[in-house]
Amino acid sequence: MCFCGRDYERNTRPVDLGGGFAEGTRPYYVKNLLKIMFKKSVLITGGAGFIGSHVVRLFVNKYPDYQIVNLDALTYAGNLENVKDVEKQPNYVFEKGDIRVADFLKNLFEKYNFDAVIHLAAESHVDRSIENPLAFVETNVIGTVNLLNAAKNLWKNDWRDKLFYHISTDEVYGSLGKTGLFTENTAYDPHSPYSASKAASDHFVRSYHDTYGLPSVISNCSNNYGPNQFPEKLIPLFINNIKLQKPLPVYGDGQYTRDWLFVIDHARAIDMIFHQGKTGETYNIGGFNEYTNIDLIHLLCDIMDEKLGRPKGSSRNLITFVKDRPGHDKRYAIDATKINKELGWKPSVNFEEGLSKTIDWYLENEEWLKNVTSGEYQKYYDEMYGGR
Numbered sequence: 074m075c076f077c078g079r080d081y082e083r084n085t086r087p088v089d090l091g092g093g094f095a096e097g098t099r100p101y102y103v104k105n106l107l108k109i110m111f112k113k114s115v116l117i118t119g120g121a122g123f124i125g126s127h128v129v130r131l132f133v134n135k136y137p138d139y140q141i142v143n144l145d146a147l148t149y150a151g152n153l154e155n156v157k158d159v160e161k162q163p164n165y166v167f168e169k170g171d172i173r174v175a176d177f178l179k180n181l182f183e184k185y186n187f188d189a190v191i192h193l194a195a196e197s198h199v200d201r202s203i204e205n206p207l208a209f210v211e212t213n214v215i216g217t218v219n220l221l222n223a224a225k226n227l228w229k230n231d232w233r234d235k236l237f238y239h240i241s242t243d244e245v246y247g248s249l250g251k252t253g254l255f256t257e258n259t260a261y262d263p264h265s266p267y268s269a270s271k272a273a274s275d276h277f278v279r280s281y282h283d284t285y286g287l288p289s290v291i292s293n294c295s296n297n298y299g300p301n302q303f304p305e306k307l308i309p310l311f312i313n314n315i316k317l318q319k320p321l322p323v324y325g326d327g328q329y330t331r332d333w334l335f336v337i338d339h340a341r342a343i344d345m346i347f348h349q350g351k352t353g354e355t356y357n358i359g360g361f362n363e364y365t366n367i368d369l370i371h372l373l374c375d376i377m378d379e380k381l382g383r384p385k386g387s388s389r390n391l392i393t394f395v396k397d398r399p400g401h402d403k404r405y406a407i408d409a410t411k412i413n414k415e416l417g418w419k420p421s422v423n424f425e426e427g428l429s430k431t432i433d434w435y436l437e438n439e440e441w442l443k444n445v446t447s448g449e450y451q452k453y454y455d456e457m458y459g460g461r
């Protein structure tokens with residue numbers, strides 16, 4: 074009898090477990106059995122999304138003695154294709170559900186008796202937050218508080234070996250001038266509804282640590298890129314547009330600066346912080362890799378011209394300067410000294426290599442791209458770029 078992986082759901086239905094015990098005692102039995110089978114039960118939220126799927130893959134494969142429960146609402150950004158390669162692993166379970174629903178979370182925490190949470194589920198796109206801020210409050214703020222409550226209620230009598238790990242963004246720190254870096258002590262100064270909602274969620278996580286003693290840790294990372302990113306963010310959107318020879322909509326003058334990190338390196342950092350980070354602490358994660366948007370776009374165009382066998386410079390002709398994003402942050406740059414010094418983390422993939430791998434992935438995964446860009450995506454694309 075297996076109580077693990079995808080069979081879990083099937084096996085929690087009333088079945089004869091050989092002991093002939095009463096129906097009401099079964100969940101207790103299942104919980105204890107899971108405790109024997111797995112060293113830890115870890116909830117990963119947002120594991121069907123871009124970064125979450127890479128974290129799920131890393132944890133499922135690297136830690137066969139952890140039970141990994143992937144909770145995702147499968148919004149437009151969530152896609153089970155992203156984790157298809159691990160779905161049959163015995164230590165993996167998928168649960169479809171919404172972090173905005175407190176009762177659902179209460180039952181889920183009771184069902185799996187989690188030891189730890191790695192919380193990535195979020196509304197994550199700045200442009201969408203400008204169109205619909207409330208959705209960001211509901212998922213990023215209320216959803217996070219619901220999760221904190223579920224963890225607090227389950228763990229309140231014994232915090233030992235428990236951890237609530239909240240994944241956040243460098244955007245909470247606001248915008249830098251030409252010089253300077255965000256450190257863990259930089260004051261929060263969010264400008265978009267997205268960054269404001271992430272800042273609020275960070276504050277709630279710290280408040281649960283300080284008020285109730287909930288063991289928590291937060292990391293704030295710079296812009297990620299890599300396979301499986303939904304093509305609304307700069308890099309995958311532009312890869313797709315270059316491929317289709319569609320205009321490349323550059324906001325404003327293109328002189329905005331971001332620090333880019335390959336998603337696999339972010340997942341590695343999350344693994345290190347999860348295992349070695351100190352509770353109550355914050356860790357900044359960055360790529361030591363600043364690019365202005367226009368320089369990055371030129372590089373992307375040139376690599377793609379070469380890969381697609383097009384004349385050098387031809388994709389640059391697709392660049393179209395469009396109306397700027399309101400409240401557009403000028404520059405983000407992370408000082409990742411703390412995680413480097415204390416945990417020994419540093420990026421392993423340089424930008425040109427990561428970009429080349431990312432482009433190859435999108436060119437090789439046409440079906441994935443076709444699936445995620447059908448239907449609603451077309452409407453979003455027309456609304457976002459039609460009038461700019």
Ligand code: NAD
Nearest residue numbers: 119121122123124146147148150151171172194195197297
């Ligand atoms: P994403 O949009 O690709 O994925 C988010 C996932 O959360 C999706 O699978 C979606 O279905 C799920 N989700 C959304 N609302 C939900 C809800 N109410 N209940 C349950 N699941 C829900 O996002 P991402 O880029 O992978 O970002 C993941 C996390 O990392 C976010 O918290 C984001 O703020 C943070 N982050 C992202 C970046 C980046 O560059 N993408 C950088 C730093 C931090």
Ligand code: TYD
Nearest residue numbers: 199296305306307308322323324329331366
């Ligand atoms: P994005 O990928 O949305 O990430 P974030 O806003 O979280 O940094 O955007 C990265 C940069 O690219 C940002 O300065 C906005 C800019 N941008 C464009 O110029 N055109 C686009 O179509 C998009 C989506 C972004």
